[in-house]
Amino acid sequence: MVAQRQSLLGLFASADAAAEALDQLEAKAGVTPDEFDVLTSSPYPEGAFGEKPVAHRLYIFPIAGALCGFSVGLLLTIGTQMAYPLITHGKPVIAIPAMLIVIYEGTMLGAILFTILGILFESRLPAFGVGLYDPRISEGYVGVVVSTTSDKVSTVERIMRDAGAADVIAGPPRGS
Amino acid sequence: MQERPVLSDRQINRELLDFVLHTPIWFWGVLLLLGLVFGAGFIAVVYLISTGLGVWGENWPVMWAFEITNFVFWVGISHAGVMISASLRLTQAEWRRPVTRAAEVLTVFALATAALHPAVHAGRFWRVIYWVFPYDFFRGIWPNVRSPLIWDPSAIFTYLTGSSLFIYSVLIPDLAVARDRSTGWRRKFYGILALGWRGNPRQWRLQTLAGILLSGLILPVFVSVHSIVSFDFAMALVPGWHSTVFAPYFVIGAVWSGVAAVATLMAILRFLFKLHNYIRPDHFDALGRLLLVVGNAWFYFFILDFIFGLFAREETEVAIWQARIFEWPFNVLFIIFLLTAYILPVPLLMMRSVRRSVTMMFLTSMLINIGMWLERYILIVPALQYKQAFQFSWSTYQPQLPEWGLVIGSFGLVALGVLLFAKIFPIIPIYEQKESQVFAAEIKVGKATVPGVIRE
Numbered sequence: 001m002v003a004q005r006q007s008l009l010g011l012f013a014s015a016d017a018a019a020e021a022l023d024q025l026e027a028k029a030g031v032t033p034d035e036f037d038v039l040t041s042s043p044y045p046e047g048a049f050g051e052k053p054v055a056h057r058l059y060i061f062p063i064a065g066a067l068c069g070f071s072v073g074l075l076l077t078i079g080t081q082m083a084y085p086l087i088t089h090g091k092p093v094i095a096i097p098a099m100l101i102v103i104y105e106g107t108m109l110g111a112i113l114f115t116i117l118g119i120l121f122e123s124r125l126p127a128f129g130v131g132l133y134d135p136r137i138s139e140g141y142v143g144v145v146v147s148t149t150s151d152k153v154s155t156v157e158r159i160m161r162d163a164g165a166a167d168v169i170a171g172p173p174r175g176s
Numbered sequence: 177m178q179e180r181p182v183l184s185d186r187q188i189n190r191e192l193l194d195f196v197l198h199t200p201i202w203f204w205g206v207l208l209l210l211g212l213v214f215g216a217g218f219i220a221v222v223y224l225i226s227t228g229l230g231v232w233g234e235n236w237p238v239m240w241a242f243e244i245t246n247f248v249f250w251v252g253i254s255h256a257g258v259m260i261s262a263s264l265r266l267t268q269a270e271w272r273r274p275v276t277r278a279a280e281v282l283t284v285f286a287l288a289t290a291a292l293h294p295a296v297h298a299g300r301f302w303r304v305i306y307w308v309f310p311y312d313f314f315r316g317i318w319p320n321v322r323s324p325l326i327w328d329p330s331a332i333f334t335y336l337t338g339s340s341l342f343i344y345s346v347l348i349p350d351l352a353v354a355r356d357r358s359t360g361w362r363r364k365f366y367g368i369l370a371l372g373w374r375g376n377p378r379q380w381r382l383q384t385l386a387g388i389l390l391s392g393l394i395l396p397v398f399v400s401v402h403s404i405v406s407f408d409f410a411m412a413l414v415p416g417w418h419s420t421v422f423a424p425y426f427v428i429g430a431v432w433s434g435v436a437a438v439a440t441l442m443a444i445l446r447f448l449f450k451l452h453n454y455i456r457p458d459h460f461d462a463l464g465r466l467l468l469v470v471g472n473a474w475f476y477f478f479i480l481d482f483i484f485g486l487f488a489r490e491e492t493e494v495a496i497w498q499a500r501i502f503e504w505p506f507n508v509l510f511i512i513f514l515l516t517a518y519i520l521p522v523p524l525l526m527m528r529s530v531r532r533s534v535t536m537m538f539l540t541s542m543l544i545n546i547g548m549w550l551e552r553y554i555l556i557v558p559a560l561q562y563k564q565a566f567q568f569s570w571s572t573y574q575p576q577l578p579e580w581g582l583v584i585g586s587f588g589l590v591a592l593g594v595l596l597f598a599k600i601f602p603i604i605p606i607y608e609q610k611e612s613q614v615f616a617a618e619i620k621v622g623k624a625t626v627p628g629v630i631r632e
Contacts, residue, residue, distance in 0.1 A: 015614075041185055041353065042610035043380035054381040062393060080321040088320065098322035101404060102330045108397050109334040115389055116341045120371070123382040125348070127372030135356035137375060140185030140610075 004150045009132045009169045010160035011141040015040070018142040019049050021163035026050070029155050031146055039133065039143035049144075061118025062111040069110020073103035132171035141166065180616055181453050188609045192602045193357055195449050203599065206448075210592040217585010220578040221296055229299040231578045238560045238573040243297045244408075245552045246583050248426075249433070250290035250590070251332070251405050252548065256434025257283025258339055258398045260466075262391035271462045273608040274454045278445060278594075279438045280343045281603065285593035286437075287336045289586050294328070296582065324404075324411040331404040335397050342390045348373050349383060349607040402430040409556070415492035416559030419484055425477035432467070432474040433548035436521075436541040439463045441594065443538035445603060454604050457532040464531030464540075471522050471544070478518075478551075492562060499558040506558050509550050517547025 012018040018038065025031040033052045046053065077099035085093045120126070137143045144165075146156050157168050183191075195203075224231055234241055257279035264272030295301040320326075352373035355366035373379060406426035409417040419425075439460065446455040485493045500506050521540045530536040563570045597603065618625050 037374075037376045039375045040380070041349075041375055042607045042614055043384055044377070044614060046377070046381060049377070051377045054378045056378075056382065056385075058382065058385055058389065062389065077321075084321055086320060088322070095322050101327040101400070104400065105327075105330040105334040105397070108393060108400075109337060112334070112338040112341060112390065112393050112397075115386070115393060116345055119345055119382050119386040123379045125371040125373065125379070127374075130372050130374055133374055138185070138353040138356040139189060 005147055006150050006153050007132045007145055007147045007171045008153060008156050008160065009039075009134060009171060010144045010146070010157075010163075010165035011134055011136055011167045011169075012144065012163070012165055013141060015044060015048060015142050017164040018144050021144055021160055021165065022050050024159045024163050025144075025146060025156060028159055029148070029152055031148065031156065035147050037145040037147075039137050039145065041138045041140060056122045058115075058118045058122050061114040061121075065114025065117075066107045066111040068114070070103060070107040072110065073106025074099070076106065077102050132169065134167070134169060136167075180612075183453060183609070183613060185610055185613075188606060188613075189353060189357055191451075191453065192604050192606050192609065193354060195598060196354060196600065196602055197358055197362070199599070202448075203595075206595060207592075210588050210595060213588030214585050214592050215588070216581045217583075217588060220581025220585060223578055224296070224582075225300060231576060233574040233576040233579060235571040235573070237564075237567065237570050238557060240297075240560060241557055241573050242553075242575050242579040242583055243293050245549065245556055246586055247290050247293035247297075248405060248552045248556075249549050250286045250293070250586065251402060252426075252430035252433045252552075253437045253545075253590075254283045254287035254290060254335070254339075254434065255398055255402055255427070255430035256436075256438045257281070257286075258335075258342070258394050259431055260435060260438055261342075262395045262398070265387045265391045266395075269462075270612065271459050273612050274451070274459060274604050275438065275442065275463070276608070277343070277346075277605050278441050278603050280339060280346075281594055281597050282434075282437060282441055282590070283339045284336065284343060285590045285597070287332060287339065288593070289589050291332050291336065292589075293586075324407045327404045328408060331397070331401045335394075335401045338390075338394050338397055342394060345386050345390065346383070346605065347601060349375065349380075350602050350605060353606050354602065399427055402427045414559050415490070415562065415564070416485065416496040416555075419481060421477060421480050421484055425474075425481055428470065428474045428477050429548060429551065432470045432517075433545050435463065435467055435470055436544035436548075439467070439537050439541035440545070443534050443541070445598070446534060449598070449603070451604060454609060457534065460534060460537045461528070461531045464525045464537060467541075467544070468522065468525045471518065471525065475518050475522075492564065496559050496562050499562060500554050503558075506554055509554055513547050513550035513554055515547070516543045517551055521547075 010018075010021060012021060022031075022036060022038075025036065033050065036051075038049045038051060078094055081094050081099075087093060132145055134141070134143060144160065146160075148156050153170070157170075160168050232241075232243075260279045261272070261276040263269075264276065348370060351366050351370040352375065355363055355370045358366055403423035403426065406422040410419055410422035412418065442455050442459065442463070445451055482497065485497050501510050521544050524530045524536070524540050530540065557573055561570070561573060594603075
């Protein structure tokens with residue numbers, strides 16, 4: 001029989017206490033970095049809680065956006081000049097110098113829009129509901145969410161309380 | 177940065193969300209006052225639309241005057257925000273923390289206000305649609321899609337969209353705090369806008385990268401926008417405008433007036449919202465030092481423009497500079513402009529006591545912007561007013577009451593926008609303040625204890 005999974009949220013008054021609790025959870029309950037998440041109200045240096053480095057592909061988004069924006073800018077400028085083929089001073093209808101600025105702005109707009117989309121996508125936002133969470137996190141508490149099997153719940157809770165958790169809240173597993 | 181009060185997360189939440197979650201009585205008074213100021217501009221525009229462009233003092237050849245001056249002024253102000261925010265984020269300057277959002281918000285409202293001006297200048301703004309879908313095409317009136325005037329909307333649209341999204345993306349963590357600290361409809365409202373933010377390491381990492389990446393993307397746009405605004409003039413064949421120095425001259429002028437506007441705004445925010453713990457004299461000191469650099473750079477370009485105008489000894493150029501400096505009423509305006517844009521503020525900013533005085537920084541920054549508004553006016557109107565060869569119809573320009581109304585109303589609109597934003601969203605980034613507490617530590621250097629900042 002497969003053990004059911006459950007999540008626990010421990011609230012710690014300081015980052016040091018949360019980091020200590022995570023060390024204890026790894027040593028005594030075998031909790032791996034894949035099984036925990038840390039919730040804070042401000043950014044901490046990467047690796048402060050022993051979490052895995054964040055893997056992302058954000059840098060692809062601005063490049064893809066810039067290419068799309070460049071294409072749209074190119075089509076827009078060529079298209080409008082072809083639609084209104086007004087010859088001025090005997091110069092070619094499709095005038096490249098006059099197109100450059102609109103193409104440039106289109107490229108940058110595409111890059112910015114795709115970057116925003118990339119940030120949301122890579123941050124896994126928007127999320128429907130906040131999941132296992134506590135508003136006290138925004139008051140400075142550090143939340144440690146551990147997703148574990150139901151047979152380890154009591155051990156995880158005990159380790160969190162021993163490490164100084166101000167409160168431990170049980171909830172459904174991550175992703176549900 | 178020697179001053180750093182130690183604040184708990186709870187205190188930061190309480191102080192920075194106080195105005196968002198509670199409405200003091202003075203808010204309604206200020207709202208009414210700004211509403212009246214904006215109303216003056218609104219009435220002026222309604223009168224213009226119902227009566228026609230004749231109610232303005234513009235006449236051939238001065239068809240651009242107060243409105244384009246105001247347009248350039250507000251585009252200039254809008255440059256402060258992103259320039260300060262983006263460059264300080266990229267350089268990880270610690271003093272950016274209380275400044276960035278107010279500067280970014282000023283960018284968005286100043287730019288949106290500026291963007292209204294060309295539409296208002298059209299007289300019947302619904303005719304703007306004909307520029308996009310020219311119905312007169314079959315009658316032989318063709319739009320010139322290669323005109324430099326097409327570049328402006330594309331640049332402003334990119335800058336406005338980029339700046340607005342920039343603000344929103346870095347606002348998400350603070351919206352989550354507002355969600356956690358509010359009840360009822362506010363909780364739902366902030367909950368929707370926060371998009372389910374939890375604050376895990378992945379989200380914070382992406383948030384930090386967002387600030388850097390978007391700063392890198394938006395800085396070139398910021399430079400391009402005011403360069404393109406300068407092309408509105410420099411690409412024309414009007415003597416006095418047709419100058420190769422205009423693009424950098426406009427950009428640096430925009431930064432000069434924009435950073436000054438941020439200093440003004442910071443002083444007002446500190447006074448209104450009692451943000452003494454967050455906006456401190458050392459922040460004004462830093463802004464003052466930045467202003468000193470930018471002010472001198474701007475003056476260098478002003479001198480370049482002046483020398484380029486006179487060096488070729490071209491008759492019309494010399495005549496326009498003569499009109500700017502010696503002829504009534506531009507001579508008086510020119511003296512006021514020089515005094516307020518450079519001669520008074522720069523020596524004042526050299527004094528540490530002035531830079532660290534909120535009142536003095538407020539007054540100095542106001543002086544700069546009076547000067548920079550006049551700079552644009554003096555740049556535009558005398559050049560148009562100069563009677564050129566084979567020009568048989570010309571007049572002098574006298575601004576009329578509806579034009580004054582539009583200018584005053586635009587100030588009301590920007591101030592109203594910033595006030596309403598500050599009422600709905602935290603105007604100082606909450607998570608940035610908390611981060612500064614996390615990354616700060618007291619360090620002993622000999623017998624002195626100084627705050628040190630850990631940097632990733």
